[in-house]
Amino acid sequence: MGDFNSKKINKVNFGTYIQELPKREIGKEGLRKKILQKGNSWKTPFPGDEIQVHYGVKLQDGEYFDSSYDKGKPFTFKLGQGEVIKGWDEGIATMKKSERAIFTIPPNLGYGEIGSPPLIPPNSTLIFEIELVSWNSIRDISGDGGISKKIIKEGEGWATPKDVDEVLVKYVASTEDGKILSKFEDGIEISFAYLLGHLYPAMKKCIKTMRKGEIVELTVKPAYYFGNSSFDGDGIGILQSNSNLIIHLELISWKIVVDVTGDNKVLKKLIKVGEGYDHPIEGSLAKVMYIGKHEDGTVFERKGSVEEPFDYASKFIQFDHSFNSHERSRANALRLSCYLNNGGHQEASKMCSKVIEYDPCNVKALFRRAQAYLRINELEKAEIDIKKALQVDPNNRDVKVMYKEVKNKQKQYAQHEVKIFSTMLSRLA
Template sequence: MAVSHYNCCLETDADMSGVPEKQIGSQGLRKRILQKGVSWQTPFRGDEVEVHYCVRVKDGLYFDSSRDKGTPFRFKLGQCEVIKGWDEGIATMKKGERAIFTVPPDLAYGDGGSPPLIPPNSTLIFDVEMISWNTIRDITGDGGILKKITKEGEGWATPKDADEVLVKYEARLENGTVASKSDDGIEFCITKGYLCPAMSKAVKTMRKGEKADVSVKFSYGFRHFGNGNTQINGDIPPNSNLTIHLELVSWKSVIDIMGDRKILKKIMKVGEGFDRPNEGSVAKVIYIGKLENGTVFERKGSDKEPFEYTCLEEQINEGLDRAIVTMRKGERAMVTISYDFVRGRDFSEMVSQESMLLYEVELIDFTKEKPFWKMDTREKIEPSERTKHDGNVLFKAGKFWRASMKYERECYL
């Protein structure tokens, strides 16, 4: 091939003599940075990188250029798709960086060369520009689910197991047939899953707004299909691999208040700041209690006149009370409470032991007691004695959780 028309290439070693050079590794790979990159990030093993390059044999002319071909060169880093010198050198590059790599024979084509252009034992000079890369993550560690990010998401947070996610997706078979999709979006709990195991595993690694192509081996593929919100075209051949174009639109955080799934709080609107009410706080709330069949059994407060009560003083359903003290001002949540917190209530006969109560609740505002570190000695004595007495009464009544809260509070007074 004739000398490349890529006019950015340096034609001789003398042209590069004034550019600092550093060694990469211990096998003779050297690098000169001609143009610094625009960030601190570099690609990882398995990422799909996109570069422009031109190459020549040392002391020779450039004989190949991606720019002359009119398209960047793409390959997966660290997967032996290119010579070892490229895998090692390009892993050090940042987006927008341009560098000259001197690659010794052992990291290039070795004793055999690559006739007719590359003689045996040739040292190669590459002029490489890093354009971009797509991160490819091996989610399962066995190649069963590979995720390539096509659009970066927002922030740093990712969904957790109990959260409910809203996604848009399109799942295709290897032959390109669309097996299932949801253009309008589908919402599901990560723990319960949807469509196939790969969906839940992939979405837990994603950030809000992120888009990704997920390659799925058949072992992580279809187990069941969706409902009317999905479209199924044709029969699914056995042992089919899939490609899922997946977008994480948003998610709602679900918090297990006690760690035993008896009180679950799904955040519908995030509150303000970081402070939360505690025992003794006066809270202003609006809430509606419903049975699973939709029957409203309790309604407290309104926008004009919120319901006011003292937290953790048995003035409302204990399960709801425990959830409210985890909320922030302005937070709205859906609280699901097990039958354990129904006993003794006026509507308990309406609820079976398998049923759950559903509360739609909003914490409008709250006022906390004066912090103990701001109290003088006289101010501490009276509430300390009262708290200790209340704790003893609760303990004798078998209300151990509330008693422990009193004792813990008394220790700080």
């Protein structure tokens, strides 16, 4: 058998080499296998996986007559789905990535009594040399074929998100013909609580099976599009009833959320992993910092060691006249950043408004004020500032990213309002 890398089968060596093969049975129906080159992994493919192989084939008493190398590309099929002869389904299921092997396939696992004229006569034993190039794992997520997951890139470790965790993802949703319906990619990411789900229910079902860094392609049948209804907004299209939804999804990371009380009434989201293994016990004297916020982000209480020094420093910056213009500008920028990072969004918007009053085209001030408005859910005001900033600087990437964030939040509120309105109507009916 010649080297596959030459892209040509050596017909003389092929027949001679086969005669010397030891008999190693696969199963109990006469399938034999001889490994020529070991694989570079311990994994083997599962039924349903998308397989790529190179192959050469001859009749047991004849010459080579077909090779994928002659065609210039590997052969692709789904394992165990009846797309190829039974000998292939059974034999390739035993192979590892990059493995090369010769299979002797009897008629009952090949083309049987009928054959495949004119190349394969009835009751022919076939000799295949097969190289397993690669495969994409495909899993039935829904259990009924409604959502299938093809793994494009394996994730890290073994951990997967739990029901209450907050996940961070990138995705592109499209029709089967490639029309984009919705996306968060190109450096833009979206986070949401797993328990609450997302616009596409299929994403919620799939994410629970994914590991950090994993990239997949979901094929979603109509029953799993949007639950009981579809949504048509900016960038979201309504699919045809017989069309599959395709979602390219990447799980960037997730924040662990712990159900402290066991009834989902008190949840702890892990923002930063602590040091060591010790925890305070009952009766311990603990020193903490905390910020109390409503669901809309409004701060109602703040305690700890950051607040007092910051308030003092703010007043110092405001009333100390020893700063030159450059130093004061830097100090005010830090002051604004502290407001935004510590929940002082109203104060931040007031600072930006003073700048905009004297310089209406200041892109940075418009951006920061829009950022503050977004944090307190003043979405219309945020959108106005962003549009003004884009008029001055149409290519500003940060402003464009925030514009998408505002539009997405507007969509979420619109969906929420539609749901509430539908519930009200159903109760009135």
